[in-house]
Amino acid sequence: MLYFQQMLGTAVFAITGLLAIQKVGVDLFGAVVLGIITAIGGGTIRDLLLDQPIFWIADFNYIWVALVTSLLAFFLTNRLHKRYQLLLYLDGFAAALFGLVATEKVMALQLGAPLAVMMGVLTSIGGGIARDVLAGRASLLMSREIYATPVLLGCTLYVLLRDTFPSIRIAGWIALILTSGFRFLAIYKGLQMPAIFSTRQR
């Protein structure tokens, strides 16, 4: 179930990654590479930093899913754009899922809650940032969109719930619902960072 969700998340990240760079003008090869990087980039940096085996070298299915989805997305761009709103919600769900799974991974390694939260956020947003840097776009670090904040709060919530709840599964579901929910709200309402939290206005 979790495995299936992660594969779905990988596919969604590859698609939204590809749609994000589509305006830049890119060829099949570059598009597929950027789709794959969006999907696996965050987890790759996490595993490198933790000195763990890279997850997609241990299980190449992640690459296959990202590769096939990117290929399909490349040729179905127009049709996917019509579903962009839906994809954005799926992307928010995938970001929450990847963040929480990474947080649990670090907690299971007993490396401490602060590192777990940090790695959760990194896993969630690292791929998209890597893609933006490679595509020469302003990365989401430069954006006022509320994208990383729900993941940050959700992973923090998770490490708090994890030790108080009888089951880490229930803690995970609660955190997943609240994290996705916050992101869904940000998409739906078009929420932006309050001006006091931005250097733009000064």
Added chain:
Amino acid sequence: MLYFQQMLGTAVFAITGLLAIQKVGVDLFGAVVLGIITAIGGGTIRDLLLDQPIFWIADFNYIWVALVTSLLAFFLTNRLHKRYQLLLYLDGFAAALFGLVATEKVMALQLGAPLAVMMGVLTSIGGGIARDVLAGRASLLMSREIYATPVLLGCTLYVLLRDTFPSIRIAGWIALILTSGFRFLAIYKGLQMPAIFSTRQR
């Protein structure tokens, strides 16, 4: 022989790396750093991902070759530009060589043919992409030039030939000749990706 070829490839990558960023306007230090990164960047990322010792930490001669070549190239830029066409062909040969050597490295580690091909391509183009990102240039992922495709096909061919041929050396030579040949043709004819494989036209 292979060692000598790899050192030659390192030198060629350092030179073409330096010529690529020359228009950006860069100082000796930055130029040499970018030349070295072009030469060793791809293999470095490969070794990090595979959790192998970084090849140039194991054998610092790679750095010396890249360093000295970058220094020379910095002061001989004008003269080298007259040989740019020749350098482009040498660069194609080096890209093919590095890709195939990396593919064989992963095959020897028994990590599977798909990962081997992926690492071959990454080793081949990773350094140039890292250089472009650091220099603020549009990377070759954004370009319609046919650069990575020959390496992708060549490494795929190699893993297919490797298990059918009596000698991996012969398989390697065949793949090297065909990979370089495809790239040489792309340079000579100025081949570009067909429009159907590009998001530019849409």
Added chain:
Amino acid sequence: MLYFQQMLGTAVFAITGLLAIQKVGVDLFGAVVLGIITAIGGGTIRDLLLDQPIFWIADFNYIWVALVTSLLAFFLTNRLHKRYQLLLYLDGFAAALFGLVATEKVMALQLGAPLAVMMGVLTSIGGGIARDVLAGRASLLMSREIYATPVLLGCTLYVLLRDTFPSIRIAGWIALILTSGFRFLAIYKGLQMPAIFSTRQR
């Protein structure tokens, strides 16, 4: 004492990192991430390449210091700008310190003086370069400012002194004073790379 200095250096890097990207227009989350990356990026790449435990995973205080300093710097930007000149000198000192500590780290691992100097420079400038790439700014590799050269010379001096001096502590202090001194001079006099060492004039 050295530990305290390194924490101070981390804080200074986080502040100057944040001030460097302030004009780009960035929100609290992005600003703090970029501040942290400036502070710990160079050492992180060093530890990844050397296959050593990442220093801030081993001791999370580095992250706390960078995090709190970045947060403070975000809200005190205007006040800090008035102290920019002082911060620039502190930054030069931190760059020298980090470079020399990294050089000693590699020397202690007996990986050879050339690698030690290379890792010293990388540790010193890696974080700032990573920040510039992520913020879409022209990195210091593209700049004519004399920033990396003092560290390069200082780390080289250190490996030379280290084996001739009775105490590595004295060698370290001499190298630290000379490295910072060269950088201070470059800031004070506004020194730039001589034109012969630049591709700009050609």
